[in-house]
Amino acid sequence: MSAADFKDGLIAEIPNLRAFAASLSGSMQLADDLVQDTLLKAWGNAEKFQPGTSLRAWLFTILRNTYYSLYRKRGREVQDSEGTYADRLATHGNQESHLDLADFRKALAKLPEEQREVLIMVGATGLSYEETAEICGVAIGTIKSRVNRARAKLAELLSIGGVDDLGPDRRITAAVQRAGPEPVGS
Amino acid sequence: MNLMNADPPEAARAEPDDERVLDPRVQESIGRSLKAHYDDLISAPVPDRFLVLLAQLEDTERRLKAEGGSDERS
Numbered sequence: 001m002s003a004a005d006f007k008d009g010l011i012a013e014i015p016n017l018r019a020f021a022a023s024l025s026g027s028m029q030l031a032d033d034l035v036q037d038t039l040l041k042a043w044g045n046a047e048k049f050q051p052g053t054s055l056r057a058w059l060f061t062i063l064r065n066t067y068y069s070l071y072r073k074r075g076r077e078v079q080d081s082e083g084t085y086a087d088r089l090a091t092h093g094n095q096e097s098h099l100d101l102a103d104f105r106k107a108l109a110k111l112p113e114e115q116r117e118v119l120i121m122v123g124a125t126g127l128s129y130e131e132t133a134e135i136c137g138v139a140i141g142t143i144k145s146r147v148n149r150a151r152a153k154l155a156e157l158l159s160i161g162g163v164d165d166l167g168p169d170r171r172i173t174a175a176v177q178r179a180g181p182e183p184v185g186s
Numbered sequence: 187m188n189l190m191n192a193d194p195p196e197a198a199r200a201e202p203d204d205e206r207v208l209d210p211r212v213q214e215s216i217g218r219s220l221k222a223h224y225d226d227l228i229s230a231p232v233p234d235r236f237l238v239l240l241a242q243l244e245d246t247e248r249r250l251k252a253e254g255g256s257d258e259r260s
């Protein structure tokens with residue numbers, strides 16, 4: 001693979017790298033620093049990439065390792081001081097889906113990292129379970145387990161966990177009823 | 187990679203958390219939200235800094251090659 005081809009491949013993956021990095025770190029600013037580090041490492045290790053294999057999976061592996069070794073602590077600090085990117089992004093679409101997306105991102109940010117990353121990889125990036133398992137260095141069964149737990153947790157956070165109830169009211173109603181008997185302002 | 191295939195996919199089911207079976211409609215709803223989240227991020231314009239960076243790396247390599255002959259990327 002020529003340097004020019006490799007460069008074109010990297011450029012094509014930048015949007016995916018940014019999206020994954022933002023999902024992982026919770027911050028667009030951190031995401032871009034993370035993507036820059038990833039591109040530098042990828043370029044410096046280009047000879048280790050095997051043509052014919054997934055460049056996306058290879059780059060995600062680099063990005064993820066970089067995140068866990070260098071960025072995770074910074075990510076928490078940024079989130080603590082600035083809030084997550086969830087409130088600031090989502091600039092298009094109608095108002096309703098805008099709100100839905102903001103709510104979803106807040107819930108997503110509450111998931112444990114190990115669940116969030118696999119849910120994103122499997123559910124949004126087009127990576128297979130097998131590729132995701134390889135990127136994370138764990139068994140496929142572990143990935144499936146994390147995805148299942150992530151979905152269940154999201155359903156709970158978004159109050160759509162009921163088996164036969166997609167409406168948002170049931171859990172809230174139950175919570176209100178439990179809290180109900182307390183007289184207010186007595 | 188092949189070692190991982192030895193792990194049965196159903197192994198995860200043994201964990202108590204996974205006994206909760208989500209309604210397919212809930213799964214679909216979460217799947218749609220995931221895509222919306224990710225597609226929104228993916229559709230953001232790529233900052234110039236990345237293209238500039240890669241162009242610089244490529245230039246440096248080209249120069250090294252011109253000077254040093256067979257020097258490969260790095």
